[in-house]
Amino acid sequence: MALQFSDLTDGFAGQLLIASPFITSPLFAQTVIFLCAHSYQEGAMGIIINRHLTKPTPEELLQQLGISPFPQNAHFSISAGGPVENAHGLVLHSADWDTNGCIAVTDTVKLNASLDILRDLSSGQGPKQALLALGHANWAPGQLEEEIKNNIWHLAPSNESILFDSHFTKKWRTALQSIHIDPSKLSYLSGQS
Template identity: 50%
Template sequence: MARRARENELPESFRTAGAGGGHSRGLQSGYLSGQLLIAMPGMQDPRFTRSVICLCAHSADGAMGIVLNKPLDNLSFEDLLKQLDVQPLPPQREIRLLAGGPVEGGRGFVLHTTDWSSEGSLSVTGDLALTASVDILKAIAGGGGPRHGLLALGYAGWGPGQLEEEIQRNSWLNVPADEALLFEGALNEKWRMALAKLHIDPLLLSGSAGHA
């Protein structure tokens, strides 16, 4: 879907990077699809300071993910539905809106549980999918759709080998995703919550620490 525009499918690079399959295969092959990336204190890019990213696709061709803890300012779910002419309004249920990353900030992606899917959905793990079709917004607005979901405008992207280099430079930690980290809790607590899953106290973490 596109903000104030037409419905869109997932970018080709997303589909290519996701071709390696689900969570277990990604880990076995050295790829991290379905994992959460946690920005280290020494993160050089200010756009990702204290960010938590769900890595939706990762392969030799690159990686793409959705930032989970950056709010989308000045736009509500109902406002977005109005722009896309999605009924009913007001919606029977809502999902959280996020600034998903600096790439293609006008494009929308719903990260969601796999109890709902469409032909164009990208499988992230056996329990998690990414959908760019307006159909999912129609289902949610009508009171249906997936059990959990969030809508992100834009995404984070890496070229071939770029994410691996950043991990080697200790820019990121990684940890398995769970529904609480993905869909619940205050946005300003997600970075701390993600570190807590690794039993790391952020007060003791330095930018030169090793990675998981």
């Protein structure tokens, strides 16, 4: 599926998609995904928000892109956003910053793929909260709905404190707790006695 944002208000866009404890695939085990786009006709696109990348650092990435970094001002984290186009960066950020190319996913969260946001972040002029994701995840039309129906994923309302939290290892449990799920109490044999 080509990366398209033609209908960001349809379906589950702007919600958190939380991996069931039963997902064993290394790509998605214990992931939290912010859904950027979802439509029943085109499928879905989201960004994994809890797979922190220590390399490259924000300063190294800015240097690679030819942007003069001001390390004390470069306030953003980098996440492995998903297996699709993982050399391509997308920035989720708070709505206090705007330019051409910003896509409003919710009233408080925007998505941007331009270098302008990285330039502004490097100089301390960018949004207050930002997460750079390298890559994203896609679902074909109907695929995500089927996976949710089969309890592979749980949906939760968007939560900026989870989305922009710098404690990446806590995001999955915190997201499950936000919808009153304790992963240690779930059974692999759900519905059976």
